[in-house]
Amino acid sequence: MPKKIIKKTKTADVRGKDGQSWLYSDIVKEHFFNPKNFMRYEEEKKFKFNASGRVGSPACGDEMVIWLQINPKTEKIKDCRWRTFGCGSAIASTSVMSEMIKEKGGMKIDDALKITPKDILERLGGLPDRKIHCSVLGDKALQAAINDYFRSTGQHKRIFVSGAKVVDKDLNITDHDIEEAVLEGAQTIEDVQKKLKVGAAKPESRAAIEELVRYYFEKYFGN
Amino acid sequence: MPRPKTIKKIYLDHAATTPVDKRVLAVMKPYFSEKFGNPSALYGLGREAKSAIDGARKTIAALMHALPENVIFTAGGSEANNMAIIGVARSHASKGKHIVSLSIEHHAVLRPLEELAKEGFEITYVPVDKNGLVSAEAIARAIRKDTILVTIMFANNEMGAIEPIADIGREILKFRKANNTIYPLFHTDACQAAGYLDLDVEKSHVDLMSINGGKIYGPKGVGMLYIRRGVNIKPIIFGGGQEKNRRAGTENTAGIVGLAEAFKIAQAQKEKESARERELTKYLWKQISEKIPDTKLNGPEIGDARLPNNLNVTFMNIEGEAMLLYMDEYGIMCSTGSACTSDSLEPSHVLRAMGMSYEMAHGSIRFTFGRSNAKADIGYLMKYLPAIVTTLREISPVNSGAKHARYKK
Numbered sequence: 001m002p003k004k005i006i007k008k009t010k011t012a013d014v015r016g017k018d019g020q021s022w023l024y025s026d027i028v029k030e031h032f033f034n035p036k037n038f039m040r041y042e043e044e045k046k047f048k049f050n051a052s053g054r055v056g057s058p059a060c061g062d063e064m065v066i067w068l069q070i071n072p073k074t075e076k077i078k079d080c081r082w083r084t085f086g087c088g089s090a091i092a093s094t095s096v097m098s099e100m101i102k103e104k105g106g107m108k109i110d111d112a113l114k115i116t117p118k119d120i121l122e123r124l125g126g127l128p129d130r131k132i133h134c135s136v137l138g139d140k141a142l143q144a145a146i147n148d149y150f151r152s153t154g155q156h157k158r159i160f161v162s163g164a165k166v167v168d169k170d171l172n173i174t175d176h177d178i179e180e181a182v183l184e185g186a187q188t189i190e191d192v193q194k195k196l197k198v199g200a201a202k203p204e205s206r207a208a209i210e211e212l213v214r215y216y217f218e219k220y221f222g223n
Numbered sequence: 224m225p226r227p228k229t230i231k232k233i234y235l236d237h238a239a240t241t242p243v244d245k246r247v248l249a250v251m252k253p254y255f256s257e258k259f260g261n262p263s264a265l266y267g268l269g270r271e272a273k274s275a276i277d278g279a280r281k282t283i284a285a286l287m288h289a290l291p292e293n294v295i296f297t298a299g300g301s302e303a304n305n306m307a308i309i310g311v312a313r314s315h316a317s318k319g320k321h322i323v324s325l326s327i328e329h330h331a332v333l334r335p336l337e338e339l340a341k342e343g344f345e346i347t348y349v350p351v352d353k354n355g356l357v358s359a360e361a362i363a364r365a366i367r368k369d370t371i372l373v374t375i376m377f378a379n380n381e382m383g384a385i386e387p388i389a390d391i392g393r394e395i396l397k398f399r400k401a402n403n404t405i406y407p408l409f410h411t412d413a414c415q416a417a418g419y420l421d422l423d424v425e426k427s428h429v430d431l432m433s434i435n436g437g438k439i440y441g442p443k444g445v446g447m448l449y450i451r452r453g454v455n456i457k458p459i460i461f462g463g464g465q466e467k468n469r470r471a472g473t474e475n476t477a478g479i480v481g482l483a484e485a486f487k488i489a490q491a492q493k494e495k496e497s498a499r500e501r502e503l504t505k506y507l508w509k510q511i512s513e514k515i516p517d518t519k520l521n522g523p524e525i526g527d528a529r530l531p532n533n534l535n536v537t538f539m540n541i542e543g544e545a546m547l548l549y550m551d552e553y554g555i556m557c558s559t560g561s562a563c564t565s566d567s568l569e570p571s572h573v574l575r576a577m578g579m580s581y582e583m584a585h586g587s588i589r590f591t592f593g594r595s596n597a598k599a600d601i602g603y604l605m606k607y608l609p610a611i612v613t614t615l616r617e618i619s620p621v622n623s624g625a626k627h628a629r630y631k632k
Binding site: 032041061062063064065083084085091204 | 570
């Protein structure tokens with residue numbers, strides 16, 4: 001792949017210097033073509049980690065897995081690996097996030113939990129508007145992995161739960177509704193629909209609902 | 224990954240648009256600055272333009288087995304489709320408000336149908352099979368006493384399925400005879416077919432047919448609608464009385480002349496070019512299926528039910544837009560049915576209508592060949608494509624089998 005073809009710039013200019021159309025900033029391009037810290041073939045056998053998280057699904061267009069090696073004493077992220085199914089922006093966002101949490105000797109997990117899609121976007125030099133949704137999975141995968149760490153170390157009180165928010169405007173489903181449905185035994189989006197007695201969710205909210213179902217299922221029933 | 228010393232530009236997106244043929248450009252040129260007159264003007268300069276348009280109309284009509292006055296020029300395929308659908312609906316609404324179509328139609332057909340649905344029309348979208356094909360019988364079953372229009376695409380732009388237009392036309396004739404009516408009228412969007420298939424309106428029994436220039440090596444922004452004699456449609460663009468009051472606006476003389484020339488060339492060489500491009504399609508699919516594991520051909524088998532230049536393939540476990548970006552780096556241009564390249568964030572409605580899952584649609588890539596392509600282009604493409612797929616599959620967590628990552632400790 002092209003090596004260091006482009007110098008870093010801050011803008012998400014859609015046109016390159018040669019006048020050709022390019023949807024993404026040079027930073028996005030660099031991280032897309034030369035992704036950092038992704039889990040290579042065979043590497044998963046060797047890579048040591050004590051937390052992992054998985055969000056999204058290929059059906060929604062994006063899926064991401066992240067593996068973390070957290071130092072239990074300092075609570076710093078010493079190393080990480082990821083894999084992403086998704087478009088250029090999804091791949092670049094995960095790559096840049098992996099850089100953010102690893103640099104300067106590793107980020108503390110409490111700080112890592114505060115990473116927002118906006119932070120990732122800023123670091124990427126922006127994304128075209130309709131691509132922003134592709135970058136929102138990174139921080140969620142990171143939260144899932146850190147929660148996994150909390151679970152496996154018995155720190156259940158520290159598990160990070162975001163506040164109630166509506167995930168499907170038409171059906172008025174919030175993440176708390178989904179949490180309750182999962183606690184009542186729902187394991188799939190169809191189960192949730194039955195429990196909440198609502199019709200089929202719009203495809204665009206399916207992704208979020210599926211993700212929350214998985215999240216709560218892992219939280220309460222994962223080992 | 225290996226990088227070429229010189230990046231070749233390989234254009235494999237001819238279903239999106241084609242370059243203007245040099246011969247077409249040559250006949251268009253005089254009509255920009257020399258023979259620029261308004262065809263409605265009485266003086267020589269205007270008459271010159273008028274006669275060029277009449278000539279173009281005659282050329283196109285003859286190739287479709289139609290009469291020159293049946294040909295209405297428009298500003299492209301989308302306008303022709305809008306004009307046909309909205310024009311027929313508004314003109315014949317008193318006779319019925321039911322329309323039959325397919326869910327795999329181009330948006331230039333689907334959107335006007337949606338608008339009509341808001342105005343109280345009822346639209347039946349007949350389902351297609353897993354290859355994107357519909358049967359004439361299925362269309363016949365959907366036709367009711369109040370059906371005023373059937374609009375079915377000649378060939379699909381995404382996976383190349385060629386619909387049985389002549390068979391559907393015959394079923395419609397049968398229905399009309401049995402019910403002693405002139406309805407339903409039959410429209411076909413032939414934009415994708417015009418470069419490869421016979422568009423004889425008598426053989427296909429269509430009443431309205433849309434064609435555009437940008438898909439047949441002619442200029443963009445110019446198209447035409449064939450309207451059978453006796454079929455009334457309400458105009459959708461109002462103004463001067465051009466095109467016999469059916470389409471207002473000063474005629475795009477250069478575009479119209481170019482469209483006729485492009486259509487003439489395309490129809491003259493369609494058999495030869497179809498055979499040549501079909502070989503390329505077959506060869507590329509053979510190469511892909513041999514060299515890249517976990518791929519699937521989308522749409523009909525490469526043969527008579529598929530446009531000869533279309534290859535639509537799903538590369539499992541990876542996402543189409545990411546592949547496009549990689550291929551673009553190597554000079555290879557093609558398209559995808561993935562949601563990430565659409566404004567709607569929904570994967571291709573065509574692939575979904577064929578029953579394909581979201582993940583399969585996300586990984587679909589469309590290669591469409593054209594006149595400039597040769598076997599060497601496939602050689603260049605196949606030098607890099609397997610490595611691109613491998614690279615993206617390595618980054619993807621959805622790999623299966625032995626390479627499956629350990630997600631759990």
